[in-house]
Amino acid sequence: MSGMLLIVYHSQSGASFRLAAAARRGALREPDTALCWRRAWDAGIDELVACDGLLLVAAENSASLAGAMKDFLDRCFYPAQPYQFNKPYGLVVSCGNDGRNTDQQVQRIMRGLPMKLVAEPLVLRGEPNRAMESACEELGQALAAGLAMGIY
Numbered sequence: 343m344s345g346m347l348l349i350v351y352h353s354q355s356g357a358s359f360r361l362a363a364a365a366r367r368g369a370l371r372e373p374d375t376a377l378c379w380r381r382a383w384d385a386g387i388d389e390l391v392a393c394d395g396l397l398l399v400a401a402e403n404s405a406s407l408a409g410a411m412k413d414f415l416d417r418c419f420y421p422a423q424p425y426q427f428n429k430p431y432g433l434v435v436s437c438g439n440d441g442r443n444t445d446q447q448v449q450r451i452m453r454g455l456p457m458k459l460v461a462e463p464l465v466l467r468g469e470p471n472r473a474m475e476s477a478c479e480e481l482g483q484a485l486a487a488g489l490a491m492g493i494y
């Protein structure tokens with residue numbers, strides 16, 4: 343194993359969960375990268391310290407990041423400051439018809455942690471379909487492969 347990818351997700355209806363599960367399938371295709379898979383409610387600074395890269399998967403709710411994912415990031419902010427991580431991360435936003443605020447909001451929060459965006463965020467509108475799941479699989483695999491190769 344040459345690195346560990348942490349996937350943190352939050353889902354109410356199951357939509358974000360399906361996308362996160364697809365990203366997990368993709369990441370598991372890279373045997374050299376370990377995987378840690380957590381609900382946002384169950385993740386915290388320990389997981390952030392232990393990982394080498396991060397993928398966040400959550401919905402837009404009321405024009406902002408779903409509360410549980412925001413809570414995870416808020417809980418990590420102060421404990422993360424001494425580390426100045428700058429670890430690579432990716433983002434998947436599940437949403438009805440917008441998602442732009444959440445994309446911007448997450449990028450702003452992550453700059454402050456700080457963490458480094460290394461892939462184009464996926465803002466996926468509507469009920470998850472095969473194409474969206476494939477895009478998430480590719481992203482999960484790409485992050486895991488990048489960690490294995492040490493390109494970040």
Ligand SMILES: Cc1cc2nc3c(=O)[nH]c(=O)nc-3n(C[C@H](O)[C@H](O)[C@H](O)COP(=O)(O)O)c2cc1C
Nearest residue numbers: 353354355357358401402403404405437438439440
């Ligand atoms: C309370 C609530 C607020 C929402 N607000 C937005 C919104 O502002 N913009 C948007 O594009 N979708 C919005 N949606 C739609 C969700 O983002 C979308 O259904 C998403 O796939 C839900 O994923 P999840 O159920 O896995 O968390 C909202 C859904 C809920 C339940």
